[in-house]
Amino acid sequence: xxxxxxxxxxxxxxxxxxxxxxxxxxxxxxxxxxxxxxxxxxxxxxxxxxxxxxxxxxxxxxxxxxxxxxxxxxxxxxxxxxxx
Numbered sequence: 001x002x003x004x005x006x007x008x009x010x011x012x013x014x015x016x017x018x019x020x021x022x023x024x025x026x027x028x029x030x031x032x033x034x035x036x037x038x039x040x041x042x043x044x045x046x047x048x049x050x051x052x053x054x055x056x057x058x059x060x061x062x063x064x065x066x067x068x069x070x071x072x073x074x075x076x077x078x079x080x081x082x083x084x
Contacts, residue, residue: 004069006034007076015048031056032065034075054079 004023008016022037034056039046048054055062057076058069069075 004034004071004075006038007074009076010079010081012048012054012077012079016045028068028070030065031058031063031067031069031075034069035065038077048079049077051079 005019005021007019016038020038022034035049038049055078056065056067057063057074057078058067059073
């Protein structure tokens with residue numbers, strides 16, 4: 001197992017904190033796997049991270065849920081943003 005830090009922005013950061021560390025296997029995982037891992041933390045968290053409008057980024061690039069995640073990469077979840 002390895003430690004993977006995941007960053008959260010917007011309301012996700014308010015709900016989950018700006019980052020969390022998770023134990024992940026050394027085997028390749030996907031963004032979808034990371035969402036499921038996060039969702040296991042509780043109903044509020046699950047509703048937030050499983051929302052299809054929440055985008056995932058790996059090393060600063062927006063990716064789909066089937067994108068692989070390797071140990072040491074930066075993972076971030078970003079909800080829709082608005083402003084004016």
